[in-house]
Amino acid sequence: MQTEAAVLWERGQDWSVESVTLAAPRHGEVRVRIEATGLCHSDAVLSSGTLPTALPIIGGHEGAGVVEEIGPGVTRVKPGDHVVFSSVPSCGICGSCASGHQNQCDRLAVMGSGMQLSDQTSRHTARDTDLALMCLLGTFGRHSVISEAQCIPIDRDIPLDRACLVSCAVITGWGAVVHASGIRPGDDVTVLGVGGVGINAVQAARFAGARRIFAVDPVAAKRDLALKLGATHVADSLDSAYDLVKAETKGRMSHRVVVTMDVARGDVLQPILRMTGKLGRIVLCSLAAAGPQPLSLNLFDLTMREKQIVGSLSGSANPNEEIPRLLALYKDGYLDLDSQVGQTYRLEDINAGFVDLKSGLNLRGIVHCQS
DSSP states (O other): OEEEEEEEOSTTOOOEEEEEEEOOOOTTEEEEEEEEEEOOHHHHHHHHTSSOOOSSEEOOOSEEEEEEEEOTTOOSOOTTOEEEEOSSOOOSSSHHHHTTOGGGOGGGGGGGGOOOTTTSOOSEEETTEEOEEGGGTOOSBSEEEEEGGGEEEOOTTSOHHHHGGGGTHHHHHHHIIIIISOOOTTOEEEEEOOSTTHHHHHHHHHHTTOSEEEEEOSOHHHHHHHHHTTOSEEESSHHHHHHHHHHHTTTOOEEEEEEOOSSOOGGGHHHHHHHEEEEEEEEEOSOOOSSOOOOOOOHHHHHHTTOEEEEOSGGGOOHHHHHHHHHHHHHTTSSOOGGGEEEEEEGGGHHHHHHHHHHTOOSEEEEETTO
16 A cells, blocks of 8 residues: 655655555464654654664654454454554563563564564665664554564554553653662652653652652743642753752652753763662663763762662563553543643644654654544
């Protein structure tokens, strides 16, 4: 069938929305009509080359839609089902999945190719060229063919332009706190960056019983929303946050520090370590450029005060369990998704959406793919 999608052909270029030929789903695959997708910094860095991946590529990995066709052997979903996409596949049988770490499924090894999980070939072509898919999903399009392993059925009464957020931003920020940080009721938590990921770390910290929640972001509107959704204190920079945390905790500093800035950098790790208290833990959610980075770290402080630095992918969560749980919390009023949505865009306007993302205008911009 013919559809349309936003394709990145070369690094540094804008997204090109054009006609794409979509092959029928093969064994274990489904064709989905994509209704809504969020604009994420991880998609923005595809153009810069910070995130290594095959080109040309259809972007987008935070989405939700409706199943239209299933291939042979598909048992998890059927036509008409509403689904949220997991930005990481989970086969359920590899060592990582079997040990309860679905976000680290061994199939992640093929993510950079952008080709189908089943046979490492493409179902999407344009200009007589095979197209890769961001996170094997390619949600910057009106339709996509993906593995059923990345389709999570949800209740039909949940708006898809809200449900799509749980695919990446929500599960990442929420899970970083409740799964990766080791939070205990009464802990002080600092969230560095309160965009689409960080605002959900703030909500999770409140839900988990944090005493003080320090939200740090240079954008005033994001700080204001953080206060509305659970932060007790805000700061506009790392330096001012250090002084604030030190004063409010009487020098004990923060038990948990969750790093959700747009791109992780080695030069900020030492100031973050300094902000972390004894026996505290730093959780890095932000993607960094591939490869080693130079950094200067006070290893005496790290060892003597027993601090920890951990990474967290997709909230260190099992998406098949976590995504339905998060949407249940949304339905019950414990998780605010509505306040996170800023401007909405048509697929044809996706480049304008990324301009707004980089300027800090939106917490989460949403593309309505069928409009």
